[in-house]
Amino acid sequence: MESMKLGDAIELMKPRVIWLLVLSAIGGYLIAAIPKINALRLVEIAIAGLLSTGGSAAANMLFEKDVDALMTRTAKRPLPAGSISVKAAWVEMIVLTAAGLVLGYIWLGLMPFIFMLAGWVFYSIIYTLILKRRTWLNILIGGFAGNAALLSGWAAAAPINLEAMLLSFAVYLWIPAHIWSLVMRYSDDYRKAGIPMLPVLVRRSTAISTISGLNILSTIYMLFLYVIYVNSIPGYIILLPFVAMSIYISAKSLLNPTDDAFWTMFKMTSPILTMFILAAVLGLFMQFPP
Numbered sequence: 001m002e003s004m005k006l007g008d009a010i011e012l013m014k015p016r017v018i019w020l021l022v023l024s025a026i027g028g029y030l031i032a033a034i035p036k037i038n039a040l041r042l043v044e045i046a047i048a049g050l051l052s053t054g055g056s057a058a059a060n061m062l063f064e065k066d067v068d069a070l071m072t073r074t075a076k077r078p079l080p081a082g083s084i085s086v087k088a089a090w091v092e093m094i095v096l097t098a099a100g101l102v103l104g105y106i107w108l109g110l111m112p113f114i115f116m117l118a119g120w121v122f123y124s125i126i127y128t129l130i131l132k133r134r135t136w137l138n139i140l141i142g143g144f145a146g147n148a149a150l151l152s153g154w155a156a157a158a159p160i161n162l163e164a165m166l167l168s169f170a171v172y173l174w175i176p177a178h179i180w181s182l183v184m185r186y187s188d189d190y191r192k193a194g195i196p197m198l199p200v201l202v203r204r205s206t207a208i209s210t211i212s213g214l215n216i217l218s219t220i221y222m223l224f225l226y227v228i229y230v231n232s233i234p235g236y237i238i239l240l241p242f243v244a245m246s247i248y249i250s251a252k253s254l255l256n257p258t259d260d261a262f263w264t265m266f267k268m269t270s271p272i273l274t275m276f277i278l279a280a281v282l283g284l285f286m287q288f289p290p
């Protein structure tokens with residue numbers, strides 16, 4: 001296999017992205033498991049999650065190397081930049097995906113494996129290969145991969161119930177503002193590459209109100225879940241500042257809709273989802289100490 005620098009091999013896994021997918025799975029496990037936490041299970045979820053989501057990211061880069069070459073944001077990725085051969089990328093993608101799914105099945109069991117496989121297929125096949133270049137509904141259907149990430153962790157602790165489903169929709173509802181705020185900042189890239197994301201298909205004013213509204217909606221939904229299922233003071237101390245910040249940023253983007261305002265919104269989406277997960281885990285931990 002041609003030489004493949006470790007840095008490029010890691011870059012192919014989208015490390016700056018998949019950490020939050022793994023945190024979603026770990027959060028799903030902890031929220032279902034507390035107070036009976038099995039530390040080894042946490043390590044297994046982290047390893048199987050990193051491998052499987054890394055494999056899905058490598059598949060996305062393989063299937064999109066032509067489009068990535070057209071966008072300023074993605075042109076320097078290993079495949080369009082030529083620092084990894086297509087053959088080496090295929091080998092890495094297959095090894096990561098197979099290892100992640102097989103270890104997920106052996107270590108975590110059938111249901112976690114099924115959700116990991118569903119997440120992989122929804123993201124790498126349904127979203128990346130089938131929908132992304134065809135319809136603005138790409139993220140609304142591909143977004144179920146986000147539910148799957150969280151549910152794969154929950155299923156490693158307990159059967160999927162209504163709470164698990166509602167919790168997984170905190171990720172799903174978070175996705176549209178997460179991606180469409182970035183598209184506002186890179187709308188020329190998406191137009192040039194011919195990717196039909198909603199913000200490049202509708203009037204700018206419609207995109208601005210839709211994205212700001214969805215960012216507020218997804219944040220309020222997270223707060224609603226916290227009140228209903230956790231509702232303990234320590235978590236509020238973490239969560240409420242981020243709820244306030246998210247609403248402030250959304251209002252600011254509505255009133256002063258610059259590309260920078262939407263870039264700020266995008267950069268704040270991951271901290272907000274992260275703090276929601278951490279607040280729920282902390283809140284439950286303080287209520288039901290092991």
Ligand code: HEM
Pocket residue numbers: 016017018019020021024073127138139142143145146149171175178179182266267270
């Ligand atoms: C269909 C679903 C999704 C789409 C289309 C999407 C799209 C994107 C895009 C285009 C980026 C920028 C990547 C780059 O420039 O390197 C990004 C970044 C990111 N995504 Fe997503 N995403 C999706 C779902 C998710 C999910 C479910 C999670 C985690 C639960 C997630 C976590 C992240 C993180 C942590 C980043 C880096 C954010 C930053 O740089 O501040 N994404 N996403």
Ligand SMILES: CC(C)=CCC/C(C)=C/CC/C(C)=C/COP(=O)(O)OP(=O)(O)O
Pocket residue numbers: 014017021052053056060064074115116117118119120123128145146148149
């Ligand atoms: C195993 C499992 C649960 C997998 C699911 C993983 C999942 C939901 C990944 C989505 C993360 C992501 C960066 C999407 C962007 O794709 P893009 O093609 O829109 O971004 P790009 O333009 O930066 O390549």
